[in-house]
Amino acid sequence: MFSGVTGLINRGHKVKGTVVLMQKNVLDVNALTSAKSVGGIAGGALGVVGGVIGTAVDTLTSFLGRSVALRLISATSSDGSGKGKVGKQTFLEGIVTSLPTLGAGQSAFNVHFEWDTDMGIPGAFYIENFMQVEFFLVSLTLEDIPNHGSIHFLCNSWVYNSKKYKSDRIFFANKTYLPSETPGPLVKYREEELKTLRGDGTGERQEHERIYDYDVYNDLGDPDSNARLARPVLGGSTTLPYPRRGRTGRKKSKKDPKSESRSDFVYLPRDESFGHLKSSDFLVYILKSASQNVIPKLQSALRLQFNQPEFNSFDDVRGLYDGGIKLPTDTLSQLSPIPLFKELFRTDGEQALKFPTPKVVQVEQSxxxxxxxxxxxxxxxxxxxxxxxxxxxxxxxxxxxxxxxxxxxxxxxxxxxxxxxxxxxxxxxxxxxxxxxxxxxxxxxxxxxxxxxxxxxxxxxxxxxxxxxxxxxxxxxxxxxxxxxxxxxxxxxxxxxxxxxxxxxxxxxxxxxxxVVNDSCFHQLVSHWLNTHAVVEPFIIATNRHLSVVHPIHKLLLPHYRDTMNINSLARNVLVNAEGIIESTFLWGGYSLEMSAVVYKDWVFTEQALPADLVKRGVAVKDSSSPHGLRLLIEDYPYAADGLEIWATIKSWVQEYVSFYYKSDAAIAQDAELQAFWKELVEVGHGDKKNEPWWGKMKTRQELIDSCTILIWTASALHAAVNFGQYPYGGYILNRPTLSRRFMPEKGSPEYDELAKNPQKAYLKTITGKNETLTDLTIIEVLSRHASDELYLGQRDGGNGWTSDAQIIQAFKRFGNKLAEIEQKLIQRNNDETLRNRYGPVKMPYTLLYPSSEEGLTFRGIPNSISI
Structure with missing residues (x-):
């Protein structure tokens, strides 16, 4: 594309650019969640935010002067060593006030580059931050490159003070190249950036770093605090195999050298933490806050209010939604500043916290x-x-x-x-x-x-x-x-x-x-945590280590990784850790993740494809005359019927995308980055299953299409189906209890007599208790919400700026349009009263696979990624 363009730009020509960035967000999740214990939840939130504001010096004007420097790199003209020529350093000049495309919290700045005749066409740029505070670089757009037009760089990355980096920060234009098609002057830059992202596998990782590496799950326990908090290592053995997680490099535990010590700070590559203003910054903060501060206070308030450890009747449970929990004034004052809890407070003057009525009992209570x-x-x-x-x-x-x-x-x-x-x-x-x-x-x-x-x-x-x-x-x-x-x-x-x-x-x-208790545990630990959150993380790591940002498969998969490593690292800290939320409120208790590791022994990547899963379970048979090539044996199977529509659309999009960049199977086999990605994913990321033949060899276009479709399905639709119904169904603990505390009563026993006389009380004594119910409701209410700037299937960050290939932009638009058509089709299905399984006795239509959603607790919507 760039051949023969050297010299098209006149000597001394000034290339105008616009830099879009965000200042360090005062609600940055890492600053919030790494805060040490402070007096009360309200004090914690306000104290941390105040501290960040107090130390921040990155006002808009501080970006001007000589605070941020940029240098363009040529994609067409080499410097003699084979690398693209580097232009002169320039700095941000002035604030742009009239840029209509700016998103929430974003700011734009003018910049001008000197670009000599022999420099050719820019294909990358260096950036240096001389301030003490990091910022989030959104994009750079160059205008009026002679005989070329504009060039867009979609960056979406945190940039720290330049002294923190061993190599200069580089960003590439939004052009897409297979490794063999990369312009010669950019080849070494591409290789060097991947090498930087891989790191050297040693040392404890620091906040500013962007290094992707693997480790086993050896950070769930805390044996140094208490022997009962010791947990076995998951991964690296045949008895307890597991997908790998991101490596942090923290020191080993003193009492168990196989385990990693725990700390408030959990490293993850910096660009995996939230770089966008979203309500889930607070949602994630609330998850940690709730486990450490809010839930104990609410449980204490419950004991004061009811003065009894159990619910006595089903009406008692409904009181959580109808009347609410009366709270002492000091508890109220500590909870009320937090947005989620602010929403839950009653507005009729009562000093009470009221949970939303779960959808499963909104129409029919029994x-x-x-x-x-x-x-x-x-x-x-x-x-x-x-x-x-x-x-x-x-x-x-x-x-x-x-x-x-x-x-x-x-x-x-x-x-x-x-x-x-x-x-x-x-x-x-x-x-x-x-x-x-x-x-x-x-x-x-x-x-x-x-x-x-x-x-x-x-x-x-x-x-x-x-x-x-x-x-x-x-x-x-x-x-x-x-x-x-x-x-x-x-x-x-x-x-x-x-x-x-x-x-x-x-x-x-x-x-x-x-x-149902068994199903609740299997759902949370296997269907949800293991089969979406945990199995996807190795793909994210391998992608960033081996597929350049200009690689077509990196660009295809990137939206489906958004925030996943972040939420997983938080989960290891407060949800699936020893005596965390899951162990405390689910039947499997201290064996929770260990049992999921046993189930992982039977995990097969290719069987995560929806059609393969349906056939394996015997609920569908192959039938070439049926839509999607399958005939459902339960014709009215809402998840399967709706899922097949979404699956087919994802696969069609992936097939069109892959076929555009790879014209033959030989191109797959010759793609060095893709081969390195797949090899490491199989041998390291899912290394405990590396000898399984079903992985395939990644030598054909069909293998790549199938693998990418499975991955996108897992991160988007499958996760949506098992996540966003948690509160609508499970928020009513009677419907989906997570614990059983007594055996079935036997005839002649006092428990049997109690069951005969007061069946509701006996049922409530058997299932999840009051304290655990409160914890469950608080957490799954957060997990079932959509963020304010969630990106759903068929949407991408940065509009059309993610690629310069017009045909791909059009194909992606068709993908989005098809999803909108499917949504209308699913709505029509839910209006068909002959399909009784779609709404059931509770009169609750199946909407979990509707592609779109609003913010909040909606019981619908397929986000691109596992973002909560």
Whole structure:
């Protein structure tokens, strides 16, 4: 593109540019979340913000003078060493006040460059910051390059004082090149920048650094504080394999040399932290604040208000939304300055904190108790991709029989056939009418340990029947616990059948609760944390280490990485750490992430593709005459039906994109950066599974298309489906309890008598307690929200400035338009009352895969990335 243009620019020509940047955000999440303990949550927020303001010197005028220097680098003219010539240093000149494209918090400055005849066309630039405070560089636009036009550099990067860097900060124009097509003068700059991002793998990483490297999950525990906070290392072994996380280089623990010590500061590459003004800066801050300060205060207030440790009735639980929690004045004063809690305070004069009413009880308060809703949520709830078609009877186990005995299900034909509408079990299986929610093998090996704590649980199997009207109904629930004489004797199991009156109805409701508790844990630790958050992080690291910012695949994937390493690092600090939020409020407790590591043994990247997942679970079969090449065996399966529309659109976009840049399979094999990326992703990032044949060799365009589609689907639609329904479904703890604290009552016991006399109180004593409920509600309410400047599937940061390839811009617009069409199609589906599974007894349409959303708690919207 640039050949033959040297000399087109007249000697002494001044090239005008516009620099867009943001001052250091006083609400920068790192400044907030690394704040040490201060008096009260309000004092914490205001103290930290005040401190940042007090030390900040980066007012707009401080950027002028000789504070920020830039030098252009030629893409077409070499300096003799093979590198592009570097122009003269210039500085920001004046503030631009009339730039209509400025985003929130952004400022623009004029700059002029001297550009001699022999310099050719600029393709990159150096920038130096001589101030003590960092800023966020958004972009540089050069105007009127003779015989070329404008050149745009989309930067989106934090720039610290130049003395902090070992090599100068460089940014490239928004042009896209395969490595072999890079203009000669830019090749070494491209290689050097990637080398800088890889680092040398040593030392403790510092805040300003941008180095991407891998480590195992050895920072979840805190054995130096207390022996009970020790946790096993996840990753690097066959017994507990795990995806890698970003390396921080913190010192090793004194009491466990395999573990990393903990500290308030958790390094992540600087550009992975929020560089945009968004409400999730505060959302993330609230997550940390809530765990350390807010929740203990609210629990204390609850004890004062109710003077009892348990909810007594379902009305007590509804009081969290209807009446609110009356709070002492000092607690109110400490909570009220925080935006989220400000929203929750009642406005009718009552001194109370009131949670939003979860969507599952907004229309019908008791419909969650119905069998139809119980099973509908298996295909349209917050964990809608676990149910499998039953293909053998009785259901068998994959557990080692020498260790765990015979774990074949005790559910018998006589349990099921009275409710099969005249079918035998064999006929129902043959006609694809029987399904199972199987939470047996995952939990059974850990049950004895879990039940040795304050929690009491079972391994569960739930058998489900597909009725003639397209809805599902449960037929039987099996509850299993370890044999008192030892694991190798196999489980002690009981089978419970549906009942709708008397004490049997209460026992059936409890049986469903035990099944849901297991589903809640599997959802949070596997479907949500492991299968989206954790498995994507190695892709982010490998991309930044081996794919240049001008590489087409880097540009394709970048939006789907936004804020993920940031939220993951926070999660390791307060959510999935030892005695963090998850361990404290979910049944798996101190074994939570360890159990997810056991499940990761069976993780297969190619099976994360939605069509492959549906076929593997037996809920769909391949059918070339059907849309998307699949026929759903549960025709009215909201997650699958809507998901296939989104999947196909993502794949179509990726196919068009990849085919534009790679004209043959040979181009894939010859792409050195792509090959290095894939090799390291497999051998290091997911290194515990490096010998699996399903990774493929990354030698064809189809392999690249399939891999990128799976990754984008996982980071966007799959995460949306398992995340943004957390509060709408789980905010009503009766519907999705996270703990079980008592075993099923046996006839003749005081617990059985209590269940007969006061079933609501007995149910509440069994499931998640009051304190844990309050923690759950506070956290999942935050996690279920969209930020104010969230970017959704089909949108990109910086408008069309991310690439200079017009055909790709048009293809991306078509992608966005297609998603808008799909949204209208999904709305129409939800208006079709013959599709009963789409709204169910709770009258709650399935909207989690609508592509767009507003800010807040909306129960819809597919963000590009795992950003919360």
């Amino acid at each position: 419909a969650w108790m119905t069998d139809e809703e119980f099973t509908r949520e298996m295909i349209a709830g917050v964990n809608p991709h676990i149910i499998k078609r039953l293909q053998e009877f009785p259901p068998k186990s994959k557990l080692d029989s020498q260790l765990y005995g015979d774990n074949t299900s005790t559910i018998a034909k006589q349990h099921l056939e009275p409710n099969l509408g005249g079918l035998t079990v064999e006929q129902a299986i043959q006609h694809n009418r029987l399904f199972i929610l199987d939470h047996h093998d995952t939990i059974f090996p850990y049950l004895r340990k879990i039940n040795a704590t304050d929690t009491k649980a079972y391994a569960t199997r739930t058998i489900i029947f597909l009725q003639d009207n397209g809805t599902l109904k449960p037929l039987a629930i099996e509850l299993s616990k370890p044999h008192p004489r030892g694991d190798n004797y196999g489980p002690v199991s009981n089978v419970y059948l549906p009942a709708n009156q008397g004490v049997e109805a209460s026992i059936w409701l409890l049986a469903k609760a035990y099944a």
